Amino acid sequence: MSAAQKVDVFRVPCDGPADLSGVQALVDAGRLDPRQIIAVMGKTEGNGCVNDHTRDFAATAWCHFLAPHLDCTAAQVHGRVALVMSGGTEGVLSPHFTVFARGPAGAAEATHEKRLVVGVAHTRDFAPEELGRMAQVEATAEAVKAAMRDAGIEDAADVHFVQVKCPLLTSAKVRAAQQSGAATVSRDTYESMGWSRGASALGVGLALGEFAAVDEAAILHDGTLYSARASCSAGIELDGNVVIVLGEAAGSASRFRIAHTVMQDAIDGNSVRRMLRERFGLDPEADADLVADRLVNLLAKAEASPGGLVREARHTMLNDSDIHSTRHARAAVGGVLASVVGSTALYVSGGAEHQGPPGGGPVAAIFAIPSF
Structure with missing residues (x-):
């Protein structure tokens, strides 16, 4: 656009x-x-x-x-x-x-200030054996670039959040791949969600220049390789990736701004408080009423630390056979973020493979401009 x-x-x-x-x-x-x-x-x-x-x-x-x-x-x-x-x-x-x-x-x-813009793009549909592999990484990277063009964003530094909806493997898809002689990255349907999210996130990072290259061996294995602006969610309702790029561009007439940070772990509310002060000039405690009035939403990723520790203390999220760790992580991070901004209607998504550092995750905030 x-x-x-x-x-x-x-x-x-x-x-x-x-x-x-x-x-x-x-x-x-x-x-x-x-x-x-x-x-x-x-x-x-x-x-x-x-x-x-x-x-x-x-x-x-x-x-x-x-x-x-x-x-x-x-x-x-x-x-x-x-x-x-x-x-x-x-x-x-x-x-x-x-x-x-x-x-x-x-x-x-239109203004000369940088304000919120949005762009969208779709990848092609993926064959079951392409999920969690380089085909998905590369297609996602191209879709992110297309969504940036759609948003009118020229500099990747102006991208603050990339939301991807990606497919997962069902038992029918796994069976179809096997019948055609192809091997899927996993036969476990739940496990496939992580592979799809991880490959998609690496595609985002590649498109934004957060790292120069990706190889297939890194997917779900190299935790040092991550995007600080990717949020990927897997589901059964689609066969290709849907990409939404949120950022800022000069000339936008929007009455909103967006900024991002990265939680280093599941209880890192300080990173969010710092972002609110530095990017929006709001102190979450002293300006609680203003935060509540101007906040549109916090968009965040959450995951249980794969090392089993949060600040050197053992957590049990990975050992619960009744409730999956992604559900624990959403609840924990949701509570932390709600305590910072005084709102519970927050977009907190679980499963943060290659989305922020292990155990942490990206967070973006959309705020209304008060003088608009």
């Missing part, structure tokens, strides 16, 4: 994966033009695992909601709008949707 953008962002609570009444209220009030919706990031209340159908349920609801506004079929909506649904709202996290609407800025609206 070459013209200057005007992006609106709304955080909308929901009573269930298909509850779009809050979105409809925004439309009825004239605050949101559904024809301009370009991306939706949802947190649904499923388990976030292979069998979490709340993601597909929510995406289907959005497709049926948007189809008449976009003058297309529900099946065609996926090609028009980036729908990323992330399952799991453990602990204090609250289900919600973050809706991005984009339109051209008027000549009088």
